Amino acid sequence: MRKLCDSVDRFCLQHPRFGIPNLMKFLVGIMAVVFVLDLFSNGYASYMLYFNAELVLQGELWRLVAWMFLPTNGSLFWIFISLSFYYFIGTSIEEYWGTAKFTLFYLACAVLMVVFGMISILWSPLPVVSSGNLNQILFLAFATLYPDALIRVYLILPVKAKWLAALYVLLTLYDLLRSGMWAALFTLPQLLAVWLVYLVFFWDRIGDLLREFGFAVRHQNSHQTIQFKSAVKQQRKKAQQQGYRHKCEVCGRTDTDFPDLQFRYCSKCAGYHCFCEDHIFNHTHFTQ
Numbered sequence: 001m002r003k004l005c006d007s008v009d010r011f012c013l014q015h016p017r018f019g020i021p022n023l024m025k026f027l028v029g030i031m032a033v034v035f036v037l038d039l040f041s042n043g044y045a046s047y048m049l050y051f052n053a054e055l056v057l058q059g060e061l062w063r064l065v066a067w068m069f070l071p072t073n074g075s076l077f078w079i080f081i082s083l084s085f086y087y088f089i090g091t092s093i094e095e096y097w098g099t100a101k102f103t104l105f106y107l108a109c110a111v112l113m114v115v116f117g118m119i120s121i122l123w124s125p126l127p128v129v130s131s132g133n134l135n136q137i138l139f140l141a142f143a144t145l146y147p148d149a150l151i152r153v154y155l156i157l158p159v160k161a162k163w164l165a166a167l168y169v170l171l172t173l174y175d176l177l178r179s180g181m182w183a184a185l186f187t188l189p190q191l192l193a194v195w196l197v198y199l200v201f202f203w204d205r206i207g208d209l210l211r212e213f214g215f216a217v218r219h220q221n222s223h224q225t226i227q228f229k230s231a232v233k234q235q236r237k238k239a240q241q242q243g244y245r246h247k248c249e250v251c252g253r254t255d256t257d258f259p260d261l262q263f264r265y266c267s268k269c270a271g272y273h274c275f276c277e278d279h280i281f282n283h284t285h286f287t288q
Contacts, residue, residue, distance in 0.1 A: 002203055002204065004200045004203070005200055005201065005202075005203040005204050008101065008104065008200065008201060009101075010281060011100075011104070012097075012098065012100040012101040012104065013262065013264070013277055013280065013281075014277075014281065015100055016098070016100055016277070017100070018099075018100040018103065018104070019099040019100045019101075019102065019103030019104065020099070020103050021099050022091070022094075023090065023094065023099070023102065023103055023106060024086065024087050024090025024091055024094070025087065025091070027068065027069065027086075027090070028083045028086060028087045028090075030069040031069055031070070031071040031083055031131075032071070032079075032083060034046065034049065034069055034070060034071055035071045035079050038071075046070050048066075049062075049063065049066035049067060049069060049070055050063070050066075050067055050070060051063050051064075051066075051067040051114070051117060051129035051130075052126065053117060053118050053120070053121040053126075054121070056118070064114055065110075067129055067130065067131060068110055068131050068134065069131070070130070070131050071083065071131075072131070072132055072135075081155070086135050086138065086139075089138060089139055089142040090102075090106075090138060092142060092145075092146065092149075093105075093138070093141055093142055093145060096145050096146075097145075101201075105141065105197065105201055106134075106138070108197045108200075109134055109137055109193065109194045109197045109198075110134060112193040112194070112196065112197055113129050113133065113134065113190055113193045113194065114129060115193070116189035116190060116192065116193045117129040117189065117190065119189065120185075120186075120189045123185055124185065124186050128186055128187055128190055129190060130190070133190045133191065133194055134194065136168060136194075137194035137195070137197070137198055139161075139164075139165065139168070140165050140168065140169075140198060141198065141201070141202070142161060143161035143162050143164065143165035144165070144202055144205060146161055147160065147161060147162035147165075148160055148161070148162070149161040151164055172191065175187075176188065176191075243256055244256040244257075246263035246274050246276075247274060248263065248274060248275050248276035248278075248279055249273050249274060249275055249279075249283065249286075250275060250276070250279040250283050251276060251278070251279060253276055258276075261276050261277060262276070262277040263275065263276055263277070263280075264277070264280040266280060266283070266285065266286075268285050269285045269286040269287075270285075270286050270287050273286050
């Protein structure tokens, strides 16, 4: 799992232009249009867009993608609140991760949900593939990145995002246990799909996440982790003595001269060595 997590970061670093900028603005806008169309068509728009594996096999291939644009049911007021909320958390994640990683996360969840949905047709005549599960895992990702962010429940009660995320996980597990094995087969594949993607993207933060909730996570740091922490300490000391914080060992560029350039520390090199995004995976490792 750690290798997959590292591969994701490597791909996003090597392909910074991958993805759709302002993806949530695009998705929320289409959801709003579908909601309006439902009002004037008595729900026919959603009927034509929802996921149906049997209809997909009959040639209605647009359903493989169109289900992502279905808004949740509710009044005009709550639709506005929910869409505004998902736009907020989506753009916040994109600002934290960057467009490439956020787009990859969202699309990976969607693709895996469709794959599991198509497999589920073996025992379920109508697999559950909904935008609700996709947006819920989006909130779980937001709460992991911004655990102390305050969310106003019903626009009144302020609650930290990490506690709402913990409540979501507990209620989901409770519903699975209460519904029984047969009923769980209808919803479990979709939960497994989004949670697998979540674990891949947040594998390196699982320990920190557990400590957020007071769990004592004891583990022995690897040689690479110890080396990285040592590099961070050295970097802080040097930052007080020089006019830049990061300098590429290959090309010599610094974060002061190139503020938009990303820098990384190589865990495979012996000692403390920093590289820019163009050379982090393209350099000769230091052995001494």
